[in-house]
Structures are given as C-alpha cells and as structure tokens.
Amino acid sequence: MGKLKVFEARCVRTMDPGRPLAEAVAVKDGHVISTGTIESMQPWLEREPYEIDDTFRDKVIFPGFIDPHTHFRMSGIFMGLTYLGPLDQQGPRGFNRGLKTRDEVLDKLREADRTLTDPDEPIVAWGLDPAVQGGQFHRDELDSVSSSRPIWTVTYAPHVVVTNSPMLELIGVDESTNVYGIERYTDGRLNGQFIERGASQIAGKPVAKYLVQPGRGVDAIRVLAATAQIAGITTTADMLFGYLNLEREWAEHEEAVNDPNFPLRMFLVPVESRISAAHGDGAAQFLLDQQKNRNSDKLGFHGVKFVNDGSYPAMTLRMRYPGYLDGKEGHRGETPWEELFKTMLPYWKAGVQIHSHANGDETVEMTLNVLEQLQLAYPRFDHRFTIEHYCISSPDQARRLKALGGLASVNNYFVHTRSQIHATQGFGPDRAEATARLGSLEREGVVFALHSDFSLVLSPIHPLTAVWIAVNRVALDGKTVQAPGERIGVDRAMRAITIDAAHVLRRDHLLGSIEPAKHADFTVLEADPYEVDPMDIKDIPIWGTVLGGKVFPINE
Numbered sequence: 367m368g369k370l371k372v373f374e375a376r377c378v379r380t381m382d383p384g385r386p387l388a389e390a391v392a393v394k395d396g397h398v399i400s401t402g403t404i405e406s407m408q409p410w411l412e413r414e415p416y417e418i419d420d421t422f423r424d425k426v427i428f429p430g431f432i433d434p435h436t437h438f439r440m441s442g443i444f445m446g447l448t449y450l451g452p453l454d455q456q457g458p459r460g461f462n463r464g465l466k467t468r469d470e471v472l473d474k475l476r477e478a479d480r481t482l483t484d485p486d487e488p489i490v491a492w493g494l495d496p497a498v499q500g501g502q503f504h505r506d507e508l509d510s511v512s513s514s515r516p517i518w519t520v521t522y523a524p525h526v527v528v529t530n531s532p533m534l535e536l537i538g539v540d541e542s543t544n545v546y547g548i549e550r551y552t553d554g555r556l557n558g559q560f561i562e563r564g565a566s567q568i569a570g571k572p573v574a575k576y577l578v579q580p581g582r583g584v585d586a587i588r589v590l591a592a593t594a595q596i597a598g599i600t601t602t603a604d605m606l607f608g609y610l611n612l613e614r615e616w617a618e619h620e621e622a623v624n625d626p627n628f629p630l631r632m633f634l635v636p637v638e639s640r641i642s643a644a645h646g647d648g649a650a651q652f653l654l655d656q657q658k659n660r661n662s663d664k665l666g667f668h669g670v671k672f673v674n675d676g677s678y679p680a681m682t683l684r685m686r687y688p689g690y691l692d693g694k695e696g697h698r699g700e701t702p703w704e705e706l707f708k709t710m711l712p713y714w715k716a717g718v719q720i721h722s723h724a725n726g727d728e729t730v731e732m733t734l735n736v737l738e739q740l741q742l743a744y745p746r747f748d749h750r751f752t753i754e755h756y757c758i759s760s761p762d763q764a765r766r767l768k769a770l771g772g773l774a775s776v777n778n779y780f781v782h783t784r785s786q787i788h789a790t791q792g793f794g795p796d797r798a799e800a801t802a803r804l805g806s807l808e809r810e811g812v813v814f815a816l817h818s819d820f821s822l823v824l825s826p827i828h829p830l831t832a833v834w835i836a837v838n839r840v841a842l843d844g845k846t847v848q849a850p851g852e853r854i855g856v857d858r859a860m861r862a863i864t865i866d867a868a869h870v871l872r873r874d875h876l877l878g879s880i881e882p883a884k885h886a887d888f889t890v891l892e893a894d895p896y897e898v899d900p901m902d903i904k905d906i907p908i909w910g911t912v913l914g915g916k917v918f919p920i921n922e
C-alpha cells in the first residue's frame with residue numbers, strides 16, 4: 367500500500383457538478399481518495415500517515431485531458447516520408463518548411479528525384495493540401511517531375527493517393543481497371559488518383575516497405591505521446607488500430623505504454639474491415655475476448671471503428687444537396703453504405719461500442735438512418751454509438767442523434783484553421799461557416815467530446831485550443847466569428863475534453879473527473895480557463911500532468 371499524499375492547489379476544478387471546487391485532493395495507490403480542504407478531509411487524514419505536497423499551491427488542477435481520436439502509430443509512419451504539407455513541420459530528419467503553392471510542391475519532388483541515387487527507388491511523399499495548393503494533383507503533372515522514377519504521394523489527411531505513370535505500372539492497374547475510387551481524366555485515362563481506403567490500399571502495395579518500417583512504431587508512439595503530454599493530455603484513443611498488422615501494433619503499444627515513464631493511457635479502437643477480414647463472423651466475439659484478456663488500466667482494446675466517408679481538408683467527405691461548389695460528390699468509405707446495417711449489427715448486438723466516421727452531412731444522415739435501423743432491429747440503451755468528426759451537419763441531425771441515443775466526437779479545430787479556406791474551396795460559405803455545430807449538439811442535449819485526429823488532418827493536438835475555438839469560433843483572419851450560435855460556454859467545452867470525452871470512451875466511471883475512486887489523472891494549469899478572458903484560454907501555460915498519482919512536469 368502506498369502512502370496517502372495530499373496535493374494542495376489554488377483551485378481544483380473537479381468537473382463533478384455536485385462538488386465542483388476544491389483546494390486539495392488526496393491520492394493513494396494511483397487513485398483519488400478525497401477532494402475538499404485539508405480540514406474537510408481530516409476523517410481520512412486522522413487514520414493514517416500522510417504527506418502534503420504543495421508544488422501546485424498557486425496552480426489550477428483539472429482532471430487529465432482526454433483526446434478520444436488520434437493516430438499516433440500511423441502518423442509516425444507518414445512523418446518519416448518526404449514532406450509536402452502546407453505547414454512548417456519538425457520531422458524526424460529535420461525541419462520541413464511548409465509548401466504553400468503547387469510549384470513549391472513540384473519543386474520539392476524534383477529535388478527528391480535529384481537526391482535519390484538509385485534510379486528505381488520510388489519517391490514516397492506525404493502532406494498534400496489540395497485546398498491550399500491549387501486542387502488535387504494528378505498523373506500528368508507528376509510525370510513532368512519524372513517519367514521514369516515511380517512517384518507516390520498522399521494528402522495530409524491520407525485519403526487521396528496520387529501517382530505518376532511508372533507507379534501505376536508497379537501498382538498493376540491500367541485503363542481496363544474498374545475499382546471504386548480509382549479515378550480518370552474526362553477522356554477516360556487513369557488520372558493517377560486513388561481516393562479513400564479501398565482504392566488507396568491497392569495503391570499502397572508497391573510502397574508497403576516504406577510505409578510499414580518495423581521498429582518505427584514504438585518511436586512514433588513515444589514521440590507523439592510526448593507531444594500530447596506537453597498539451598496536458600493524459601488519455602488518448604487510437605482510431606485506426608490494426609490497420610497494418612494488429613498483433614505487431616499491439617506489441618509496439620505494449621512496449622511503449624507499459625513503461626512507467628510513458629505519460630498516457632491509450633485505448634486502441636480496431637478498424638472493422640481488418641477485424642472482419644481476419645475473424646469473419648467471430649469478429650465481435652474476438653473483440654470482446656481481447657477486451658477481457660488484454661486490457662489494463664493503462665492500455666486496452668476499445669470498441670470498433672467504421673470509416674464511412676472521406677476527409678474534411680482533402681475534400682472527399684460526402685455532402686447533401688447542393689453539394690460541392692464544383693459539382694463533385696465526395697467518396698464513401700470501404701463498406702458500401704447499403705451493407706452497413708448488416709455489417710454493424712453483430713457488434714451492436716454484442717455490445718461492442720461503434721465509432722462511426724462521418725464528416726459530411728450526407729454521411730451523418732446515412733449514419734443516423736443505420737442507427738435507427740439498428741434500434742428497430744435490436745433496441746439498446748446506453749450503447750454510446752459515436753459519430754466521429756461530425757464536421758458538417760444540420761440542427762435537425764443533432765436532434766435526431768439525441769433521439770437515437772448517439773454521441774458525437776467532434777473535430778472543431780477546422781472552425782479556426784480551415785473554415786474560411788473552404789468557403790471558396792469545396793464546401794461553400796454556408797457549410798464552411800457552420801463547421802462543427804457544437805451549439806446545436808448542446809441545445810439538443812447530445813453528449814459530445816472534442817478531438818484532434820492528430821496528426822492526420824492538419825490540426826494541432828492541444829485541447830485548450832479546441833476549447834478556445836469552441837468558445838470563440840474565431841476564424842483564421844483573427845476577427846470573423848463563424849456561426850456565433852454554434853459557440854458554447856467554457857464549462858461545456860471543458861467537459862468535452864474531460865468527463866464527456868471519458869463518457870465517449872466508456873470510461874467515465876474511471877476517468878474524466880476528480881472524484882473518490884477514480885484514477886488520479888490531472889492536468890495542472892498556471893491559470894483557470896473559467897477566469898481568464900475567453901480569448902486567452904489557448905495561451906494558458908500548462909505546468910504538467912499527473913498520471914495515476916505520478917507527476918510529469920513539462921519543464922524537466
């Protein structure tokens with residue numbers, strides 16, 4: 367048994383609405399024993415020896431922040447490739463300047479062509495941003511970089527692969543190929559684009575060895591976890607677990623996460639298409655067995671993930687009438703929508719929580735239809751079916767989501783970082799302005815979380831920035847307030863990165879607030895988001911975190 371330790375603070379925001387404020391929190395064996403004041407917790411303190419830790423005497427303690435949708439393992443892979451993104455980036459091989467124009471992208475590819483000595487070695491590059499760099503790239507312009515060396519590129523949000531002619535040959539597709547998502551010029555020639563999972567998976571085969579890279583996984587998890595910890599995060603969920611190789615990814619996570627100095631809890635959400643390919647009708651039972659046999663407090667399997675449309679920044683999501691500015695319709699995910707009810711039903715019945723990616727309002731509508739079918743076929747309470755991203759939606763959809771008992775996990779960073787870009791690129795002014803309708807979700811009483819999707823969608827990972835955007839909805843120009851009626855208050859936004867995010871991960875009995883018996887996971891701030899000017903919330907310095915009672919200062 368450990369010793370009782372009492373952390374004193376200027377303020378403890380417990381996120382327990384019944385007892386929201388305290389000045390001290392007592393911790394033992396990694397769990398919270400009591401919150402209140404030194405005086406109020408005397409009935410505990412009289413019974414056993416204790417020590418008082420006043421490190422946080424002038425600081426504010428919150429429950430540890432939770433980001434319920436990230437991609438650390440996979441981001442590590444992309445970060446090792448030639449970088450074509452629009453934002454400055456610190457990569458594993460040094461600093462990469464952001465590329466803001468099409469010509470800069472083509473120049474960077476030419477430079478990569480000159481640098482490689484083996485003429486057969488492909489260029490494998492990541493980070494394209496078609497909305498900023500003048501539209502999707504295509505085969506002929508990559509042939510202009512090199513018509514002999516194979517070139518493979520992918521958008522920052524990795525939903526669109528673009529290749530040149532030599533790479534098309536390696537992939538083994540030609541004009542006779544007919545696969546959903548393998549795109550063509552208007553004259554019928556392949557244009558080098560492979561959109562969304564099914565098609566891009568085919569495109570990935572010749573470059574698999576560059577993407578898989580054994581050994582990089584553990585490093586990637588460590589590096590990205592350190593980035594999250596600096597932002598005050600103590601728990602994340604990975605939403606593409608098992609995409610490449612489930613057992614190897616599990617082993618890599620075990621190696622990284624079970625180190626006592628690793629600062630996060632991580633919950634891994636397997637991709638449905640991979641699980642059903644491996645386990646067929648036994649897929650739901652397989653997941654329940656893994657949860658039972660492998661889960662610990664710090665690392666575990668959780669739920670199942672479906673991807674049902676494209677990306678917001680890569681502009682491949684599906685939108686209802688009047689659709690995209692250029693008349694395109696976007697793309698669905700791997701599972702045809704008409705098969706989704708049948709595919710989801712076994713998980714629904716077994717009680718495996720479903721996380722269903724839907725970025726556009728057409729996909730949200732389809733997802734609500736499937737959820738309604740599931741409820742009609744096999745009614746369930748407290749199923750926590752979660753729509754992931756929920757970027758473009760309408761108020762009636764929030765009302766219907768509530769009626770069906772669903773939750774939302776929302777990427778709202780785009781309101782600030784991208785909504786003005788997409789007023790003219792892709793979505794048009796109405797949809798772009800109303801990106802991430804948190805006010806509508808709050809009005810209808812839907813429980814929702816905020817997430818970053820880091821590092822696969824041009825968002826930072828910084829929960830206080832997500833809160834700042836949710837509260838202010840200030841666009842990139844620094845002054846326009848986007849859809850002011852979709853703003854929410856500070857308390858609701860802080861809930862969305864703590865207790866409500868824990869609810870989305872079905873761990874609100876263990877995490878997300880500072881209450882007796884819960885894990886002693888805290889985020890320690892230098893100022894109180896409830897007290898500062900709302901425009902200053904994102905700049906509040908983060909002192910560090912506490913995970914299971916173990917203190918992780920940032921500046922050490």
Ligand SMILES: [Zn+2]
Pocket residue numbers: 435436437605819822
């Ligand atoms: Zn994601």
